[in-house]
Amino acid sequence: MNKQLVFGHANPDTDAIGTAIAAAEYFKRRGIETEAVALGNPNDETRFALNYFHLKCPRVINKADTEEVILVDHNEAKQSVSNFNDIKVTHVIDHHKINFQTTDPIYYYAKPVGCTSTILFELYQNAHLEIPSPIAGIMLSAIISDTLLLKSPTTTDEDRQAVEALAKIAEVSDYKKYGLTMLKAGTNVDKHSDHEIIDGDAKSFEMNGRKVRIGQVNTVDVNDVLSRSSLKDNVKKEMIDKGYDDILLVVTNIIDSNSKGIFYGKDESAVEKAFNAKLIDHVIDLPGIVSRKKQIVPNLTKGME
Amino acid sequence: MNKQLVFGHANPDTDAIGTAIAAAEYFKRRGIETEAVALGNPNDETRFALNYFHLKCPRVINKADTEEVILVDHNEAKQSVSNFNDIKVTHVIDHHKINFQTTDPIYYYAKPVGCTSTILFELYQNAHLEIPSPIAGIMLSAIISDTLLLKSPTTTDEDRQAVEALAKIAEVSDYKKYGLTMLKAGTNVDKHSDHEIIDGDAKSFEMNGRKVRIGQVNTVDVNDVLSRSSLKDNVKKEMIDKGYDDILLVVTNIIDSNSKGIFYGKDESAVEKAFNAKLIDHVIDLPGIVSRKKQIVPNLTKGME
Numbered sequence: 001m002n003k004q005l006v007f008g009h010a011n012p013d014t015d016a017i018g019t020a021i022a023a024a025e026y027f028k029r030r031g032i033e034t035e036a037v038a039l040g041n042p043n044d045e046t047r048f049a050l051n052y053f054h055l056k057c058p059r060v061i062n063k064a065d066t067e068e069v070i071l072v073d074h075n076e077a078k079q080s081v082s083n084f085n086d087i088k089v090t091h092v093i094d095h096h097k098i099n100f101q102t103t104d105p106i107y108y109y110a111k112p113v114g115c116t117s118t119i120l121f122e123l124y125q126n127a128h129l130e131i132p133s134p135i136a137g138i139m140l141s142a143i144i145s146d147t148l149l150l151k152s153p154t155t156t157d158e159d160r161q162a163v164e165a166l167a168k169i170a171e172v173s174d175y176k177k178y179g180l181t182m183l184k185a186g187t188n189v190d191k192h193s194d195h196e197i198i199d200g201d202a203k204s205f206e207m208n209g210r211k212v213r214i215g216q217v218n219t220v221d222v223n224d225v226l227s228r229s230s231l232k233d234n235v236k237k238e239m240i241d242k243g244y245d246d247i248l249l250v251v252t253n254i255i256d257s258n259s260k261g262i263f264y265g266k267d268e269s270a271v272e273k274a275f276n277a278k279l280i281d282h283v284i285d286l287p288g289i290v291s292r293k294k295q296i297v298p299n300l301t302k303g304m305e
Numbered sequence: 306m307n308k309q310l311v312f313g314h315a316n317p318d319t320d321a322i323g324t325a326i327a328a329a330e331y332f333k334r335r336g337i338e339t340e341a342v343a344l345g346n347p348n349d350e351t352r353f354a355l356n357y358f359h360l361k362c363p364r365v366i367n368k369a370d371t372e373e374v375i376l377v378d379h380n381e382a383k384q385s386v387s388n389f390n391d392i393k394v395t396h397v398i399d400h401h402k403i404n405f406q407t408t409d410p411i412y413y414y415a416k417p418v419g420c421t422s423t424i425l426f427e428l429y430q431n432a433h434l435e436i437p438s439p440i441a442g443i444m445l446s447a448i449i450s451d452t453l454l455l456k457s458p459t460t461t462d463e464d465r466q467a468v469e470a471l472a473k474i475a476e477v478s479d480y481k482k483y484g485l486t487m488l489k490a491g492t493n494v495d496k497h498s499d500h501e502i503i504d505g506d507a508k509s510f511e512m513n514g515r516k517v518r519i520g521q522v523n524t525v526d527v528n529d530v531l532s533r534s535s536l537k538d539n540v541k542k543e544m545i546d547k548g549y550d551d552i553l554l555v556v557t558n559i560i561d562s563n564s565k566g567i568f569y570g571k572d573e574s575a576v577e578k579a580f581n582a583k584l585i586d587h588v589i590d591l592p593g594i595v596s597r598k599k600q601i602v603p604n605l606t607k608g609m610e
Contacts, residue, residue, distance in 0.1 A: 098407045103606065105400055105417040105598065112410040126431045293410065301408065 003033045004090065005066050007058075007081070008116075009074035010039040011201055014046045017058060018142035019072045019116040022135050023093060026120060027070060029129055034070065037061045039081060043200055045145060045186025045218075052182070053137035053170065073116040075100045075108075078204055093119055096293060114159040115146035121162040137170035144179035145186075148218075151257050154294045183254045187219045194234040197225065198249055205297060207304040210245040210266070213238070214300070216292055218254045225251045226260060232282055236264045246271075248300070252290050259286040267304070274303025308338045309395065310371045312363075312386070313421070314379035315344040316506055319351045319491075322363060323447035324377045324421040327440050328398060331425060332375060334434055339375065342366045344386060348505055350450060350491025350523075357487070358442035358475065378421040380405045380413075383509055398424055401598060419464040420451035426467040441474035449484035450491075453523075456562055459599045488559050492524045499539040502530070503554055510602060512609040515550040515571070518543070519605070521597055523559045530556045531565060537587055541569045551576075553605070557595050564591040572609070579608025 006024040008016025017038050024036035038058045042050060050057055064081045070091040076099045077084040091107040092100070095116050100108070111119055117139035124131050131139070143163050147155040150163060167175040189197055202215035219225050231249075239247040246265030253259065261284045263271045268279050277284050289295045311329040313321025322343050329341035341363045347355060355362055369386045375396040381404045382389040396412040397405070400421050405413070416424055422444035429436050436444070448468050452460040455468060472480040494502055507520035524530050536554075544552040551570030558564065566589045568576045573584050582589050594600045 095410055097410055098405050098413060100403050100405060102403045104603065105402055105415065107417065108403060108413055108415040110410065110413040112412065298409065 002068065003035055003066055004068045004070055005037050005061070005064050006034050006070040006072060007037045007039055007061070007064075008072050009079040009203070010062070011199070011203065012038045012040050012042065012046070013201055014043075014049055014138075014145035015115050015117060015142040016073045017042055017046050018049065018138040018145075019093070019120055020058060021055065022117055022120045022131075022139045022142075023070060023072045025132065025135050026123055026127075026129065027091070030127070032070075035059070043186060044188060045182055046141075048182050048185035049138055049141035049145075052178075053134040053141075055134050055138055072120075075110075093123075095119065097297075111158075113156045114150075114152060114154040115143040115162075117142040117146075117166075118156075118159045118162045121166065122158070131166070131169055133170055136166045137172065140166040140170050140172060140175060140178075141182055144175065144182060148252075148254055148257065148290055149176065149179045149183065152291045152294070154291050183218060184220060187217075187254065189217060189219060189225055194228065194231050195238070197228075197231070198235055198238050202249075203292075204244075205301075207246075207301050210304060211243070212265075212300065212304070213242070213244040213247045214250070214292060214296060215248070216250040216252060216296075218252050220253065220255055222251050222253050222258070222260050226262075226283065232262055235262050236282075239264050246304075248296070250286065250289070250292065250296060257288065257290045259289045260284065261286050270303040271300065272303075274299040307373065308340060308371055309373045309375055310342050310366070310369050311339050311375040311377060312342045312344055312366070312369075313377050314384040314508070315367070316504070316508065317343045317345050317347065317351070318506055319348075319354055319443075319450035319487075320420050320422060320447040321378045322347055322351050323354065323443040323450075324398070324425055325363060326360060327422055327425045327436075327444050327447075328375060328377045330437065330440050331428055331432075331434065332396070335432070337375075340364070348491060349493060350487060351446075353487050353490035354443055354446035354450075357483075358439040358446070360439050360443055377425075380415075398428070400424065402602075416463075418461045419455075419457060419459040420448040420467075422447040422451075422471075423461075423464045423467045426471060427463070436471070436474050438475055441471045442477065445471040445475050445477060445480060445483075446487055449480070449487060453557075453559055453562065453595055454481065454484045454488065457596045457599070459596050488523060489525060492522075492559065494522060494524060494530055499533065499536050500543070502533075502536070503540055503543050507554075508597070509549070510606075512551075512606050515609060516548070517570075517605065517609070518547070518549040518552045519555070519597060519601060520553070521555040521557060521601075523557050525558065525560055527556050527558050527563070527565050531567070531588065537567055540567050541587075544569050551609075553601070555591065555594070555597065555601060562593065562595050564594045565589065566591050575608040576605065577608075579604040 020036040024034040027034045036058045063083045068088045072093045094110045205212045249262045325341040329339040332339045343363045368388045373393045399415045510517045554567045
């Protein structure tokens with residue numbers, strides 16, 4: 001059997017990279033030769049977690065160089081490798097909405113949980129496989145990242161149980177303390193360009209025929225980010241340069257779980273309707289909003305109908 | 306929590322109905338109020354199996370009357386309830402190719418195994434739930450039906466292991482003997498009309514923009530079916546009346562695992578290319594062909610490209 005690449009979505013976050021590493025190990029133990037790769041460089045938070053658990057950063061690709069691949073943490077072509085239509089997907093493990101077609105039956109396992117690593121944890125359990133300590137550490141980091149330390153509304157009991165168990169295996173005595181340190185490592189925006197802040201975690205969505213770009217950046221001080229002199233101009237520029245119909249950059253305070261959004265687009269009333277608030281000079285207040293998947297995308301999809 | 310319907314595809318076979326019963330029981334034990342229903346009357350084989358294990362036939366519907374539903378043994382709208390786009394699918398358990406979209410994350414578990422009941426068997430095992438004896442019996446029947454007694458090329462080791470285990474739970478001492486009796490009960494075509502033979506197990510597929518209808522009927526004597534005086538005319542009539550571009554009725558001998566096909570359509574060379582054989586008076590020889598999913602649909606899809 002030939003080698004199969006295992007990867008998460010483009011603009012990878014800690015779930016995309018961490019779960020690719022965990023899934024590559026899982027399938028290796030099930031007899032498939034695998035290599036975890038990443039569709040982009042790890043961000044500061046992921047880099048912190050990889051270093052902490054002495055894991056190497058996966059090779060970065062944008063085009064798959066094996067015939068068969070395993071997807072984690074995404075299923076849509078537009079979030080994947082550039083040659084998506086020329087390769088065969090044999091397995092998908094994911095926790096996002098589904099937009100997927102195949103010509104043959106394949107393995108597909110999705111659950112509405114906070115993080116793909118929570119699903120991997122279940123797979124390891126069901127197969128009675130021990131999780132190596134560093135792999136448990138990066139899975140723990142992925143869940144903390146996706147659920148903002150189990151505070152996001154996407155969090156389920158399964159995520160909580162996985163965090164407790166993985167922290168033990170990874171020998172992390174205080175996962176809250178570790179998690180906050182890791183999340184903070186990902187919020188140092190001072191050394192990043194506006195473009196890195198805008199595009200670092202951005203994903204494209206189609207809403208009512210419109211091409212909508214949604215980015216999110218975590219911080220411990222929202223105003224610290226919003227006060228960057230050229231940020232708004234550059235959000236607008238990104239939309240124009242890349243041909244998006246709308247663009248929303250969500251700036252999230254990971255300590256108190258509130259956000260503000262910078263929006264440019266064709267229909268400002270759609271975003272005001274979506275979040276039941278007024279845009280003031282292209283900024284909208286988003287109290288209690290932290291989850292792109294569970295709060296931002298569904299609300300905005302409805303607002304754009 | 307409101308009740309959720311659990312159902313397999315329209316024109317139900319023993320997998321569609323049997324796995325709906327098994328899944329309804331599984332999710333009930335997991336705290337969801339469920340009712341197994343069927344999108345059509347059970348065929349003779351399914352009726353035999355239900356009677357054998359003293360199970361009631363599920364209520365027959367064509368439109369779902371609950372807001373939320375669980376799909377088994379299918380995922381495509383065109384094989385499902387008439388109000389598919391107005392209801393919310395919360396879970397899918399399936400073994401077919403995927404053509405599925407959601408607006409929210411849901412539970413989706415698919416594996417390339419011979420029968421959906423094999424996946425249910427794994428779910429019961431993973432949840433450490435005992436399978437009631439009659440439920441094990443109908444799951445056993447579903448696997449025997451879909452794999453033609455473990456002889457179809459779709460058969461995997463998981464199907465074989467599930468059959469062994471389920472036969473014990475269902476107290477079926479000789480599953481081969483039971484299986485052959487059950488399969489034969491489904492092959493008594495004498496009392497059925499041509500239309501029942503043509504449409505009883507038929508499914509629609511889109512291939513290269515063409516609407517293709519594929520039916521399959523099991524028998525112990527292929528010529529016995531082909532010699533029906535008006536069968537070919539009625540296959541052609543079905544295509545014209547329902548507006549299909551192409552129609553293929555596969556007649557399969559369950560004892561020796563060979564088939565013949567009756568074909569009408571826009572492009573006879575496509576079906577000849579697909580199966581590397583000549584159509585003679587609209588009949589094509591299909592030696593070794595028994596699986597619609599693994600052999601007929603992929604070959605015909607390629608032939609139509």
